[in-house]
Amino acid sequence: MSIRLKVFLFTVWFLIFLLLLRTVKRKKADIRFVLPWLLLDIALAGVTAFPGILSAFCRMFGIETPSNMLFFFALVFLGMIVFSLSLSLSRQNAEIRELTQRLALREQEERKAEQRQKPEHGPDREPKGEKSKGEKLP
Amino acid sequence: MVESDRTRAGSENRILKKLVIIPAYNEEKSILNLFRELREQAPDFDIIAVNDGSEDGTLRLCRENGIPVLDLAVNLGIGGAMQTGYRYAALNGYEIAVQVDGDGQHDPTFLREMLKKLLSENADMVIGSRFLEGKGYQSTALRRWGIRYLSGLIRLVTGIRITDPTSGFRMVNRRLIERFASDYPQDYPEPESVAGLLRQGGKAVEIPVRMRERGSGSSSIGPGASIYYPLKMTAAILLERMRRQ
Structure with a gap:
């Protein structure tokens, strides 16, 4: 070199x-x-x-040329990084799902409680929570 | 109204709490009609809509019409949306839950029959099948072929024949409500969840229904998915078999 x-x-x-x-x-x-x-x-x-490290490794693994070995190890290494990202992405996906669901459930609870506290309040309120569902349907 | 929320069920004389879960993504054109039909056909069912991050007026229409709605801040897809509905059902002590899609393809007139079947057969799940009698909207040829393939795969893995494993029109009992609340497949959840149920010794039965072509909105299975879908389902069903033996 x-x-x-x-x-x-x-x-x-x-x-x-x-x-x-x-x-x-x-x-x-x-x-x-x-x-x-x-x-x-x-x-x-x-x-x-x-650069001698490369040829030494080549002999160790029985690979003919250093460039082949580099390609092989580059592939393995990059594959590992990408796969770890897949794992991380899956985990975050599950976390986002959990948060979104909890938020939706909680918001609905709060809304229901609010409507119970202030009955007959405005045209789009339901006086008794979900029991009065759909009473104002067209 | 309060009285009609409760129904004497079967010969047990028991009062059942029943819930319709409506997953809705951009369904402002069809959802009001569905509410009206549900009120007429199934007044003894409570309703919860799950607004899956719609960009149209779905949420507003639900609120204006007094339909309780779980509003997902981001779009989770049909699996995540239905799981939210099951969590709601589990939290609020419902014993029966049924999925009725927001696009109007599921006809609420069948709810009564489904309930009767669930109770009389003591099943965990009743699936409304398009193909048992072959009436109503039968989907496209390509999809029918895919459904037949899935049906065969499930039969191979579980030994039980389900004619319409992709049907979202399904009613479940308390046991499944609880299970689905804690664990439900995410994309294309229907065939996978049926296969899982059957393999774990649960009971799923079908009744013939007529489905309608979706009035509006778009299928959750886009054109690009027609190759991905069968591959994913095959992997999911086979993997399901290996999991939690």
């Missing part, structure tokens, strides 16, 4: 590192979600500094 290429790559990894840190600092992203990307960035810098 030429010095020129190394310098170029280090600059890229460094800029990405700064960018990642900035998003955390500005609270645009949670450190928990940025951490994998930070680790990936550091690992890439490590490989750039010591």
Whole structure:
């Protein structure tokens, strides 16, 4: 690897590192979600500094060329990150559902209680809660 | 009115609390008509509408007409909306709950028969089926084919034949109200919940109904879903079998 290429790559990894840190600092992203990307960035810098690591790993796993190995591990790593996002999304989906349902149930309770307190109040009120349902239907 | 909320049921002479749950997403054109029909055909049922984040006047129409409504702040889809209705039913001590879609495709005249069937067969769920007698709106050919496939799949997994597993027109007893309140499938919940019920030894029976073509609004199953839907249902029903053995 030429010095020129190394310098170029280090600059890229460094800029990405700064960018990642900035998003955390500005609270645009949670450190928990940025951490994998930070680790990936550091690992890439490590490989750039010591390219010998790659060929050593290749021999270890019996993979023919370093580029194949990189593709494989990149896929696995990105897959892991995306899947963890799927899990997180599912959990949040369930949380939003629970909150929405509770809010709707509570609002309805409050409305019913309110209408019981002030009977015969306005044309669109129902005097006895839901018991009088539909009495003003066309 | 207060008296008619209660009904003597079957030979047990027991008073049953019954609830119609109306999931409604943008149904301002059809929902008033449905309220009127319910008042005429099923005055002994209480009503709760679930406004699933409609962008039209659905919520306003419910309020103006004194229909109690659970207003979901964001759109949860049919599964989340129905679960809210079941939670309401569970909280308020209802013993029978029936889903009647806000688009008017479910005819309230059948509620009486469904109730009779539920009580006489001591079933957990009564499903209004379009296909038992083949009368009324029969859906499109593609969907009928999909429904037949689901029906076959459920039979394979549970050994029981349900002719219309996608029907949302279904009445359930207290046991299922409680179960659905705590756990209900989210998208396309109907076939999955029937399969789950049957596999756990519950009893689901069907009665023939005539369904109407939706007066307005749009199906929760869009065109892009026609490939996704059968795949998802197959996975869901097979996974259901593996879960909670």
